[in-house]
Amino acid sequence: VLFRSFNTAVRNYRVGVVGASGGIGQPLSLLLKLDQRVTDLSLYDVAPVTPGVAADIGHVCTPAKTAGYVGQDQMHAALKDCDVVVIPAGVPRKPGMTRDDLFTMNASIVQGIAEACVTACPKAMFLIISNPVNSTVPIFAETLKKHGVYDKKRLFGVTSLDVVRANTFIAENQGMDVNTMAVPVIGGHAGTTILPLLSQVPGASFSDEDTKALTHRIQFGGDEVVAAKAGGGSATLSMAYAGQFFASRLMAAMSGEKDVVECAFVENDLTSAPFFATKVKLGPNGAEEVLPYGPLSAFEQEGLDSLVPDLIVQAKKGIEFANK
Ligand code: LMR
Numbered sequence: 001v002l003f004r005s006f007n008t009a010v011r012n013y014r015v016g017v018v019g020a021s022g023g024i025g026q027p028l029s030l031l032l033k034l035d036q037r038v039t040d041l042s043l044y045d046v047a048p049v050t051p052g053v054a055a056d057i058g059h060v061c062t063p064a065k066t067a068g069y070v071g072q073d074q075m076h077a078a079l080k081d082c083d084v085v086v087i088p089a090g091v092p093r094k095p096g097m098t099r100d101d102l103f104t105m106n107a108s109i110v111q112g113i114a115e116a117c118v119t120a121c122p123k124a125m126f127l128i129i130s131n132p133v134n135s136t137v138p139i140f141a142e143t144l145k146k147h148g149v150y151d152k153k154r155l156f157g158v159t160s161l162d163v164v165r166a167n168t169f170i171a172e173n174q175g176m177d178v179n180t181m182a183v184p185v186i187g188g189h190a191g192t193t194i195l196p197l198l199s200q201v202p203g204a205s206f207s208d209e210d211t212k213a214l215t216h217r218i219q220f221g222g223d224e225v226v227a228a229k230a231g232g233g234s235a236t237l238s239m240a241y242a243g244q245f246f247a248s249r250l251m252a253a254m255s256g257e258k259d260v261v262e263c264a265f266v267e268n269d270l271t272s273a274p275f276f277a278t279k280v281k282l283g284p285n286g287a288e289e290v291l292p293y294g295p296l297s298a299f300e301q302e303g304l305d306s307l308v309p310d311l312i313v314q315a316k317k318g319i320e321f322a323n324k
Pocket of ligand 1: 161
């Protein structure tokens with residue numbers, strides 16, 4: 001069952017947000033300020049408004065001390081000794097673009113952030129939201145590897161929004177209580193690489209037509225928002241929710257909460273793709289155990305067979321970029 005309320009256990013986590021003044025960054029930072037486990041909130045962006053965003057959020061009456069950092073020169077100070085770094089930095093899609101079309105812009109942004117993390121907070125948990133996640137996560141990994149500080153348990157592509165969408169759409173379709181939903185979504189975070197496992201929703205039953213339509217809607221939920229925003233960007237609020245949700249679950253596990261299992265895009269050998277979103281058991285050291293995705297329907301197996309080659313190509317693109 002997904003845990004949605006703000007946990008009141010007080011811990012000392014210093015959390016950095018890179019891209020804190022953007023469309024995702026601002027609501028994400030606000031939600032993190034509400035999280036009682038966060039005692040230091042470090043907000044970084046290149047936008048000059050960042051100290052203002054930090055001042056604004058800093059007035060919210062929760063324990064986290066909030067500080068704003070702006071510009072390249074302050075990135076190291078912003079990231080210094082962070083326990084968790086959430087990264088929504090980069091440019092969003094416009095209608096007609098795929099996430100992969102953002103590669104040219106966002107690849108070097110993510111690489112630069114990884115380089116700063118190498119010296120500022122090499123032992124942090126890194127949560128990547130910046131698209132294309134299927135390539136930016138491999139870029140981040142490769143950059144840390146080059147500097148000898150990569151730990152596969154501490155790097156996550158955030159795919160929680162795919163789970164959030166699956167929960168919402170399937171609960172609506174089945175007339176189920178959305179609070180009880182935790183639909184596994186495996187694969188990656190782009191179009192048909194997103195594979196929701198409808199066959200694993202307890203008590204649900206779908207016509208073939210509904211299975212196809214729901215799967216497609218979950219896979220292209222991001223495009224639905226991009227089209228509705230009509231040039232004004234992509235999902236920001238639901239992504240902020242998803243990012244905070246995953247960060248909060250991870251901090252719960254880091255604090256010793258048992259049996260915390262969430263889907264995330266991590267390095268593993270479940271398939272021939274180097275990174276693959278699946279159920280992951282979280283713990284004090286991050287991704288403690290990569291769990292098998294379980295039995296698939298014929299429709300899901302077909303989806304898996306066709307997405308793995310795409311994930312391999314998109315990871316390779318990131319790895320080659322990082323090693324250029
Ligand atoms: C999403 O899933 O909404 C995000 O990855 C943003 C996008 O470009 O779709």
